[in-house]
Amino acid sequence: MKDVKIAFTSSTGIVEAVRGINMTIYPGQSVAIVGESGSGKSTAAMSILGLLPGTGTVTDGQIIFDGEDITGLSDKQMQKYRGSEIGLVPQDPMSNLNPVWRIGTQVAESLKANNVVKGSEVGARVTELLEEAGLPDAERRAKQYPHEFSGGMRQRALIAVGLAARPKLLIADEPTSALDVTVQKRILDHLEGLTRDLGTAVLFITHDLGLAAERAEHLVVMHRGRIVESGPSLQILRNPQHPYTQRLVKAAPSLASSRIQSALAAGEQSAELVAKGDVQETEEVIRVENLTRIFDVRGSRGDKKSLRAVDDVSFTLRRGSTLALVGESGSGKSTAANMVLNLLEPSEGKVFYKGTDLSTLSGKELFEMRRKMQVVFQNPYGSLDPMYSIYKCIEEPLALHKVGTRKDREARVADLLDMVAMPRSAMRRFPNELSGGQRQRIAIARALALKPEVLVLDEAVSALDVLVQNQIIQLLAELQDELDLSYLFITHDLAVVRQIADEVVVMKQGAVVEQGTADEIFANPQQDYTRDLIESVPGLNIELGTGSQLGLTEDGGAGAGSTRV
Structure with a gap:
């Protein structure tokens, strides 16, 4: 050319x-x-x-x-x-x-x-x-x-x-x-x-x-x-x-890259802080016990067969932390998340929210419960209503739950847009006028509208470019600190998990094959399956030197006179 x-x-x-x-x-x-x-x-x-x-x-x-x-x-x-x-x-x-x-x-x-x-x-x-x-x-x-x-x-x-x-x-x-x-x-x-x-x-x-x-x-x-x-x-x-x-x-x-190195350094510092904040560490928000979901499927000759999409899965999400559910497509991680959100009935097992068994709640109590748990879906193109303005997209949950007056809701939407670093002028626009990364920010703003305690993020960054992905991950980390949110993060991308998760649950064909802290799982995976997942991350073993060698300043731009190593 x-x-x-x-x-x-x-x-x-x-x-x-x-x-x-x-x-x-x-x-x-x-x-x-x-x-x-x-x-x-x-x-x-x-x-x-x-x-x-x-x-x-x-x-x-x-x-x-x-x-x-x-x-x-x-x-x-x-x-x-x-x-x-x-x-x-x-x-x-x-x-x-x-x-x-x-x-x-x-x-x-x-x-x-x-x-x-x-x-x-x-x-x-x-x-x-x-x-x-x-x-x-x-x-x-x-x-x-x-x-x-x-x-x-x-x-x-x-x-x-x-x-x-x-x-x-x-x-x-x-x-x-x-x-x-x-x-x-x-x-x-x-x-x-x-x-x-x-x-x-x-x-x-x-x-x-x-x-x-x-x-x-x-x-x-x-x-x-x-x-x-x-x-x-x-x-x-x-x-x-x-x-x-x-x-x-x-x-x-x-x-x-330098991010994983800095994450490790930050991890060592936070280990000292954890000792001081032990009480908060142990408070569990969601506990999943022996969760199983069986679907009826047709076999090749039209015979009835059943598929165990989720098979005896248990894990605990603690307050203010991020738990990643990891596995290939079809490993049952989204099905498990849908049961946590009460969008699917478990065939067996229970989901507890702060000690309350969700299956015992009445319709009205469940509706109230929805305020505490919100979800951000994978595809920012499909999860926002194209006929709604951005203002209406974010205001809808507030209106549904009859929160405040119209004026209060307008102020809340403006605050939420600030929170996800979007200009207030975006209110008058429609989803088709925004890029994928901007739509995902709106989806996060909508999920935060009711001040939830738990966010379920279903492959929330997999459809985005690396630069945008990085911005959204940083945004999620800042919001977690600021609002003390707990994240259940569903993804197949281990590079992202390394960056944001405190605990990791690895799923394969519906069952949990390994779980532990992110540091343990990455430093010393016990299962071949987990090892395969980690080793398949492209470019993982390419050493790039540190951020200072790359001439990078804190804000991600180039430092003065840093064009050569």
């Missing part, structure tokens, strides 16, 4: 998304473009395929592929390159497969479109590709539909489609952002092996610096449409020159 500029035409004029970038990818090389949402990384990559969304056009510069200038080619001319020369693994495995076509049909389509194999051999080749992508029992799987696949399996199917025609370049757009760390590691290992064997060059697009450092030889950092830094991955990570790259390195939860 030579001096490539890309612009979009909007109702307010022309918006420059990519402002003159230069990038070279060599055969067989792996390159990662890193940056937060809106930095232009996906736009830059999609321009190579000629698949810019909406009004996007390349306004200047050249994109040269294998010696040919492909910048201004028509859609028809680009078909020669798409699939057969340049493959794509798109970001969201949930929405990028056609729900009414069998998986095998969708892989076969990419073979036929690119005339890769003779018609009679397509079926055998589809099975081969799915096996290659790491799907066991590929022949049977090819006959299934996307809804019968887990997220990781769908992502493998998309990799099979992307590599079907043996392209020279594969663009992988956030190929694992929606997946558990263990599944992510398996898929990336597999992709790495496949592309190495085929000699395919890979262009990764990701906001996870740890992942980029571990998987790509060369790193390109984008910020507001420009490349601010590029070079060998480890060199950039160990010695970031640009203040923005320094901020990204400092914020990346997956890196063995």
Whole structure:
């Protein structure tokens, strides 16, 4: 790419998304473009395929592929390159497969479109590709539909489609952002092996610096449409020159960064404080005893079967602390949380809130109880009503519980917006006008409206960029100190757990396999499963030196004269 500029035409004029970038990818090389949402990384990559969304056009510069200038080619001319020369693994495995076509049909389509194999051999080749992508029992799987696949399996199917025609370049757009760390590691290992064997060059697009450092030889950092830094991955990570790259390195939860070191140092200090504050330490807010939930499911032949989604789980959440429920998708952690919130009836076992058994409460008492326990959901896009203004979103729980007069509620909403560091002018806006991180702040403000004592955070930061994720985690820590909140944090991201949890409960297939303090679990995991989860965190073992070496000041910016180590 030579001096490539890309612009979009909007109702307010022309918006420059990519402002003159230069990038070279060599055969067989792996390159990662890193940056937060809106930095232009996906736009830059999609321009190579000629698949810019909406009004996007390349306004200047050249994109040269294998010696040919492909910048201004028509859609028809680009078909020669798409699939057969340049493959794509798109970001969201949930929405990028056609729900009414069998998986095998969708892989076969990419073979036929690119005339890769003779018609009679397509079926055998589809099975081969799915096996290659790491799907066991590929022949049977090819006959299934996307809804019968887990997220990781769908992502493998998309990799099979992307590599079907043996392209020279594969663009992988956030190929694992929606997946558990263990599944992510398996898929990336597999992709790495496949592309190495085929000699395919890979262009990764990701906001996870740890992942980029571990998987790509060369790193390109984008910020507001420009490349601010590029070079060998480890060199950039160990010695970031640009203040923005320094901020990204400092914020990346997956890196063995200064944050974990400072968390350990803080842990040693707080250990002394704990001795003074023992009384508060022992006060339990929620106690879960032998919780079990059984669902009736249909077997493959329509027989009735039962599934133990949660199997004899017990844990205690203490006041002012954070307990993390950790495990892969399907380990039962969200089901357990729903029972704590009384949104699901336990099949067996009990949930106590400050000694009160929740199953004994009447409807009216439960309604009162709701004020004390609130929830922040995973997806900030789906959990706010798009028809409500931000003011109405936050005010709704106050109105429901008949708190104060209209004027009191207005003042409370303004206070809550201050609390989550959002401007008061946001009240008049609607959710679709806000970014993901801003929506999540509103969801937290809404959860705090009734002054609860417990917040259940269900994957509350997994959909966010590292910088935004870091801000939200810091915000949650400040609010916890200020309001003495207790958090039940559900996540599959162990890097985040390391940063915020006091206690960790590890779940696998519905049962607790290990629990203890965060320090114990990370320093000395007893179970292979826990060890796998920890070791799968991308970039965890890349040593980056300390924050002072990175030239970072307290506020996360670059210190004066700190461009070189």
